[in-house]
Amino acid sequence: MVMSDIRPVLSALLRNRTGAILVSLQVAIALAVLVNAIYIVKQRVDLIGRPTGMDVANMFTVVSSGFTQDHDRLATARNDLAWLRAQPGVVAATRTNAIPLSGGGSSTTIGSQPDTPNDKNVAINYFEVDEGGLETFGVKLAAGRNFRAEEIMPPDPNSTKAPPTAIITKSVARALFGSEDAVGKVVYDSLNRPTTIVGVIDHMHGSWVTWDKVDQVALLPVTPSFGGDNLYIVRTAPGLRDETLRKVEEYLSTSDSTRMIRGVRPLEYYRDRSYLSDRNMAIFLVSITALLAGVTALGIFALATFNVSIRTRQIGTRRAIGARRADIVRYFLVENWLVTTGGVLLGVALAFGVGYWLSTQYELPRLDLYYLLAGVLLLWALGQAAAWQPSRRAARISPSVATRTV
Amino acid sequence: MLAMRHISKVYRTELIETHALRDFSLDVASGEFVAVTGPSGSGKTTFLNVAGLLETFDTGSYALDGVDVNDLSDDARSRLRNEKIGFIFQSFNLIPDLDIFDNVDVPLRYRRMKAAERKERITSALDIVGLGSRAHHMPSQLSGGQQQRVAIARAIAGDPKFLLADEPTGNLDSLMARQVMDLLEQINEMGTTIVLVTHDPELARRAHRNVQVIDGQVSDYKPYEARNVPVAATAIA
Structure with missing residues (x-):
């Protein structure tokens, strides 16, 4: 034609x-x-x-809520984590203050110098974890090291001390130090309290998926100190999540009569809800x-x-x-x-x-x-x-x- | 040019069969001007459709310019119609959305002719029918007689050997009808075979030979006898 x-x-x-x-x-x-x-x-x-940096498909959450006067939250957490980590198929478990990708979490700002002006501060979404946090999230450490057990701070409801160390994402490192190596550098919170960066994670998404700084995440070696709840995140070997989740819910529900177990959900549930x-x-x-x-x-x-x-x-x-x-x-x-x-x-x-x-x-x-x-x-x-x-x-x-x- | 032998054509519906042509035989020699007449329903239009390869037939044989058309594919029949037959319809059948030039161009395009040759043929054909100056008028801007002359130009532009005219003056007044018949005679004198289907005895008399069709048969069929008909004198370029 x-x-x-x-x-x-x-x-x-x-x-x-x-x-x-x-x-x-x-x-x-x-x-x-x-x-x-x-x-x-x-x-x-x-x-x-988008890649979250985490092993989302094999993670699930558990919330333990104490409801009696004699409920010992810290002892319960110790026992629960010991039991969880001993289960076949469980790769790692940690106690934390918030669930990644869930829409709920904590944030603060940090600067690379004391008295950093507000507009130079970097906003971060932080997760309080123990030494098992890194492996539980399944994130890749690009530089530095994991937390040591002795670094994990006890609960501090009044937040009088800053955590001595922190692990940050590459995104935070870039925002604070450009192309310089962030490991060993000190950052300061709004009260000018110092924290030393000990590790850099390749990539991790935080709580708020719609936030344009969703990958500005920091892990802090802190025992969460809210209410009577313990929030656990568990990571299993591939394909064992659902089976392990059922077993965990069944055991924890009956192992301690001073608390109730709720929020036993795959991390995918929270991700899907957010999106x-x-x-x-x-x-x-x-x-x-x-x-x-x-x-x-x-x-x-x-x-x-x-x-x-x-x-x-x-x-x-x-x-x-x-x-x-x-x-x-x-x-x-x-x-x-x-x-x-x-x-x-x-x-x-x-x-x-x-x-x-x-x-x-x-x-x-x-x-x-x-x-x-x-x-x-x-x-x-x-x-x-x-x-x-x-x-x-x-x-x-x-x-x-x-x-x-x- | 046209040799039909024992053609039959039956139209069938669920209830009835209509024998439109039965044992129909006709020869038309090259250069002849034949009028096919007959009353309404006699089979004239069916003859025209079969002769023009617009419809197939049931039995018999038909050779057009030496080509046996019995087993031709639909595409081959289209090609044969395009190359050997020029049609002139009672209602002119011009394409209302195309101007006169483009109307005459339609069959030439289907022949895949080069643009320059098409233009030459269209101009020549429009000149023959006296409408060279109206090439870019629309059909609606022409009178009935002029429209029929455009249809004749379209029919002869491809230089066919055979013109089939279906009541070509049926929609025209007497003056225009006479002009159209004059034109057809002129084209015949240039060597083109013409078969004119009409119910008008006045028009039929202007043909070399009359063939009457009644009840789907040639009522006075006589094998063709050589006579002094004009030979191809000038090919229309």
Whole structure:
């Protein structure tokens, strides 16, 4: 098909343009919405699928809540952790103050110098853990060392002392010291209390998945000191999580009558809950996009069907004067392609406009051109597919229609 | 040019069978101008459809310009129609969305002709029918007679050996009808075989030979006898 073959089809189309313009507009709107929606979905999917740095699939949480006066929280924690760590299939377990990816946690700011101005401080999401914390989270130590047992601070409800050591993520190290080695350096909290960095984790996500500094995490060698609860995180060998989780819940529930066991959940539960709105948004946008694509295909199909039905005599005449069936199919596919292309050209401009508006209003990244190209190809293919059946039907019209007088 | 032997064509529905052509035989020689006449329902249009390869037939044989059309594929029939037959329809059958030039161009495009050759043929054909200056008018801007002349230009632009005209003056007043018949005679004199299907005895008289169809059969069938018909004098370029 060369340009000179397109000219008469275009010429005929322009003389019956109302339907074509309406369908072109539909295609344009579909392209603009489809491309931007899919781009947003891709961002959401990327967000959900980001590496957390942790062995999320094999971790679970347990909360032990003491409810009697004589409940000894610290002794219970010691016993529970000893029992947990002794179980076959358990890789590591720790006591902590918050659950990563759960939406709840603690944060503070630290600086690389005493009296660091607020705007130079680095915000961190911290987790109080013991020497088993590193292995429990399954994070990779990039430099330095793990905590030693003697470094773990006892509970301090009044927070009078800063922890002597800390392990931070590379992200925090970069924010504090740039490209310098952070191990051995001292950081200061808002009360100018010093803490020495003893290790650097390659990567770890903290509690708030929507926070742009979600990987600014620090592990502190501190025994958590809130209420009567002990929060444990347990990591198992691959494939043993669910079995171990059931066994742990059963044992801990009956091992101590002064407490109750709750919150026995895979870490995936918290992660999925945190990303629920992103997942729902993605599902909603995919549904809307599919619906829009379907409606657009129906519009193209309806226009092609209408064009065939009002041109029965014309098609018969074309067949009579020498058109092969393939010529008739080609005619209608070219006509449809022109309608779709008109819409696509307008849609490209519209998609850019919508993309720009979304990027300025909602701080989304600019629309990726590959998505636009994919959208154009998809709508072309959709248009041709929708026009295929009416075109085939047109090709089946007998040339003898040309000699009928009614 | 056209040799039909014992053709039969039956239209079937669930309830009835209609024998549109039965044992239909006809020869038309190259360069002849034959009028096929008959009352309504006699089978004239079925003959036209079969002769023009617009419909297949059930039994018999048919050779067009020496080509046995019995077992041709749909594509081959389309090609044969395009190359050897020019159609002139009662309702002109111009494509309303195309201008006159593009209407005449349609069959030439299906023949995959080069643009320059197409343009030359279209210009020549429009000049023959006297509409060279109207090339970029739309069909709706022309009178009925002019539209039929465009249809004739479309039919002859491909330089067919055989013109099939279906009541070509049926929708025209007498003056325009006469002009169209004059044009057909002129084309025939240039060597093109013409079969004119009509119920108008006045028009039929202008043909070299009349063939009457009644009840799907040639009522006065006589094998073709050589006579002094014009030979191909000028090919329409």
